[in-house]
Amino acid sequence: MEYPKISMVIGSYNRLPMLKLCIDAVREELKDTSYEIIVVDGGSTDGAVEWLAEQKDIISIVQHNRGEWLGKTIERKPWAYFMNLGFKCATGQYICMLSDDSLIVPGAIKNGEALFDLMLQQDIKLGGVAFYFRDFPVRKKYAVAVNVGNLYVNHGLYLNSALREVGYANEDYHFYFSDTDMVLKLKKNGYLCIPSMSSFVEHYFEATPEIRASNNDWKKDEDRNRLIDSWKGIAYPESDYDKYKKIVGYWDWHPTGFDDPNNTIQKLIDAHS
Template sequence: MTAPLISAVLGSYNRRRFLARTVESLRRELSGFAHEIIVVDGGSTDGALRWLTRQRDVLTIIQHNRGTWRGVQLPRRSWGYFMNLGFRCASGRHVLMVSDDCLLVPGGVPAALARFEALEAEGRRIGAMAFYWRDTFRRREYVVGLTFGRHIFVNHGLFQRDALADVGYCDEEHYAFYHADGDLCLRMRERGWEVTDAPDSYVEHFPHATREVRRDNLARAHADWDAYRTRWAHLLENDPFEGGALIKAFDDPHRTALRFPPYDVASLVLRRAASRMRKAFDRGARHHA
């Protein structure tokens, strides 16, 4: 049996409609490579688990992360914990990390693999490569995040599996949900791995998928930021830069974003139109006051 070149790993919870499209996007993009798709599901109740069990090309890990069992509250595990379940199962040389509300713009993975090979041929020790992404329908440009020290970190992109293992994978203890990805990439740099961008690889991210889940995650954002800033405060001693982005303009000829669920796209467009009308009304009211 041929070992996979790429292991795609994503976590998911109650995003049935988006998850199906994300998995199909991965299938299309990885079809030319030996690959595996690994989904870590947090105990979805919206039909996602039933759908996953029917996908014979998807390795599904179920990690119930909410609710009770036999009268006992289940422990809430961190983002790092459930991502590490997938990372440790991965057998590919490269690990592709995306979210369950994302679509890959065609051609991005082959371009990133070619860049990996070219940079390694130059003698560079590449640990990870960030794909450019955007919150679809909210901004035109695509970004790659910069963290302390003006270093690149990976929201969505390709990791070297050996680099993940070398740093002990994600921190499971100090970050509930946010900033564990930045911490992972900074620890790679400490171990001599380079984290760079993939200039021809793009991801569409739908920002309003399962808003109640996002609200739950945002409630823990401040504590995660405090932990992150404490851990990496030394990088701010000579440069107070705390974050930013590399920004790229790109016109997707494939119109990948139109593959998001039509109902959710229409709902988002209507909400944005209503928001613009409220703002215009408020400006008019202030003008006449």
């Protein structure tokens, strides 16, 4: 059996208009590439589950993560749990991770794929490629994210076999910092993580703030401390422990900046409104 080159893994919940945009952009971007789309939906009630069921090119996983069932409150599963469902289903050489409130600027995935291919052809042990993104309108400039002194992938590509090797995402984190932890596990196993200078993603930060507020924000400090404590002396020098306790990370801005000729962010804004 021939497997696809790229597996898209997209987390989604109650953002159907944005999800449709995200999917359509992926279809257009990868129309000349072998790919699969895997969407892990958290039990949407806005019609997304029904829409996904009609999409014959999408592998849909519905993991109800809110509400009640049979008189009992459904136990909330962490980000790593539901994303691992998608990661473990992926059959492509590369896994591209996105969220439903993000939209690729045309060329983002293809440029990241080309960079990954080039590095592997040069026998460079590459595990992840981070795309530049911005949380519009909070941040107007594009950046990649750095925690405890290490670049990690917020949106971007992973080598599927490398994720399998390190056991995917750590499900002990409630919601935040598991993506950082996953890249640190890759680095511990000798893999590199680099940015793609020509890959950009728009993330509309003001979309459904009530969903973001429900993402276990009150446990964010616990997750941050777990990351800092777990990787002390491994991913960063012990002497930096107090520094990261105060400020765990920063944005690494794109060195030349980027003006999107496609005005991609406006599509997200229009979908939200």
